[in-house]
Amino acid sequence: MIKLTKKLKDELWWLVISVDYDYSRIAVADYDLNDQHLILWLEDKHDFKNTLVECLQLDIPVKQFARLIKDEGFNSYEGSKMHATKNYVYKARIEINKPIAWYLNDATITEQQWAREAVVKKLFTHLVESEARGIDELDFF
Numbered sequence: 001m002i003k004l005t006k007k008l009k010d011e012l013w014w015l016v017i018s019v020d021y022d023y024s025r026i027a028v029a030d031y032d033l034n035d036q037h038l039i040l041w042l043e044d045k046h047d048f049k050n051t052l053v054e055c056l057q058l059d060i061p062v063k064q065f066a067r068l069i070k071d072e073g074f075n076s077y078e079g080s081k082m083h084a085t086k087n088y089v090y091k092a093r094i095e096i097n098k099p100i101a102w103y104l105n106d107a108t109i110t111e112q113q114w115a116r117e118a119v120v121k122k123l124f125t126h127l128v129e130s131e132a133r134g135i136d137e138l139d140f141f
Helices: 006-018 062-072 099-106 109-133
Strands: 026-033 037-044 056-059 076-082 091-096
Touching: 006 037, 006 109, 026 091, 026 099, 026 109, 037 062, 037 109, 056 062, 056 109, 062 099, 091 109
Parallel strands: none
Antiparallel strands: 026 037, 037 056, 076 091
8 A cells, every 4th residue: 555645646636637537648758677676767757857856756565576477467467277186277377487576687678668557547546536435555566
């Protein structure tokens, strides 16, 4: 669960309003992944910033980013498996790698971008939903 500070929540709303509620205008200007956080810098595609300091910085815990990758099925595919003892074939999700290992080692640049964009989309969707319900915390992972 991510707790948003009043300041960050206001900044997120300001970004939403500044893009006229057109979420497709919100871009990830840059990103960084360390042991503790996925850091995203967001900006308006129609108003590019000169430095990252001018962008909105979001710190997403790695654990929650990994959960999103797994929930969205980015690190797995639909395939067939053979049951170990009963020798029948069944359909299952086959995991390529653990979520963060998949992101770092197996994912293409495009797949990594999809994962980051999924975080942004989910964040803004739940921001609006939490505002409608009057909740201060975002439970989106």
